[in-house]
Amino acid sequence: MQTLNVLDNRFSPFNTYSTLSTDALVAETFTNTIFDKRQILALMTQLQTTLDIDELLSIFAVEATRYVDFSGLYFKSQNLNTVLFGSRKAKKEQCFELKIEDNFIGTLSYGINSPISLTNFKVLEQLHLCLLHPIKNAIAYHTAMQLAMQDGLTGLGNRRYFDEQLKRSMHNANRHHSLVGLVLGDLNKFKAINDTHGHIAGDTVLQEFANVLRLCTRDSDSLFRFGGDEFAIIVENANDTALAIIENRINLALASNVQLNKYQLGCSIGSTFMNRADNELSFFERADEILYRRKMQVSSHLSVV
Structure with a gap:
């Protein structure tokens, strides 16, 4: 991209010209x-x-x-x-x-x-x-x-857009020596909502959860739905507490959201910051591994209950 020194130009004399169609x-x-x-x-x-x-x-x-x-x-x-x-x-x-x-x-x-x-x-x-x-x-x-690049149901970015944005965000973080974080979310008991209440109710839940994510993040954060009940957030120019704050906001919002709370909807979250040795795959896999462990903890707790 060309940078213009637009204040130091010397103007040439000229006349106006005729209006064109x-x-x-x-x-x-x-x-x-x-x-x-x-x-x-x-x-x-x-x-x-x-x-x-x-x-x-x-x-x-x-x-x-x-x-x-x-x-x-x-x-x-x-x-x-x-x-x-x-x-x-x-x-x-x-x-x-x-x-x-x-x-x-x-x-x-x-x-x-x-x-x-x-x-x-x-x-x-x-x-x-x-x-x-x-x-x-x-x-x-x-x-x-x-x-x-958009998920048709929720209006969030789709997986293709996520792949491109993750690569771009990691490049920018390396270039500017800034923090970039990745948050992965997977809804708990979503299949049961579809099976019990039907797919229309399931679609409404996904749309409302997308709205929750918008409320819990900054305008500069990038939100995505991979399909099904899997979501992601890319957090650029983050600080050390940014991911924990987002996770806490999501949990509080789910607990207070009337429409989602009636389904007792929860969300397992895995989040991590990029390190300088990461590529897109290693960065994603680390967040996904944390998400998987959280998901297993929720499943174990539900089984005991």
Whole structure:
């Protein structure tokens, strides 16, 4: 990812150019401006090389920062928020709505320390025309990937997403010398709920348990359902007590949740921190072994009872 020094640019003199129809953007020629057709086609070609929203912002910012002084760039749509790498806090933000005809795509905001001149404002509006369709395609791609990585019943991440996120989180922890923890959970007596009350009741239990996990974790923690009644939490930038706190919260939430408590639902939990010798398999297997021992303890206790 390219880091931009967006405060130290010297702007070239320019005139605004004519408004373009987004349906014929490639065919149109920019007139009465320092932009020539080759510049615009080069920008549009670059923007069409990726469906990654972060890369799109980076490519676009390289061009925009030639003309406008900004210290941050932020894009927000209904289901997607992203920030240009290297963005810094500014005194205020200048927000632009991105639309294709009457269809709202999102907002693009610039962090600025001084007002944008009318001329620069108009230039940005025209530059945004080059961004409209690439960013719309990137949003559609992001949405499709999210669905592919999502468990349809609970809305949590699926096993495929877990495998990718675990690898990424371990890499980041090694790079930044931070703690990453893994929590595995397996519901107790879930099969009995399905057998006694039916699969609809079982699905409701899984959905409610997913909600419990959301309440017991931070927004920065990643939640997953493997299928069946198996769940996982990846805890990045953790401290020494983070996993114990999450486990305690889950147990308290289950005890106080009216909907789950009527089924006397419990959860066996195995948690551990990554060590520097771990790979994804060893990290997972250690947490799974702790979970298995906890599960056996619960089974032994139920047998005695």
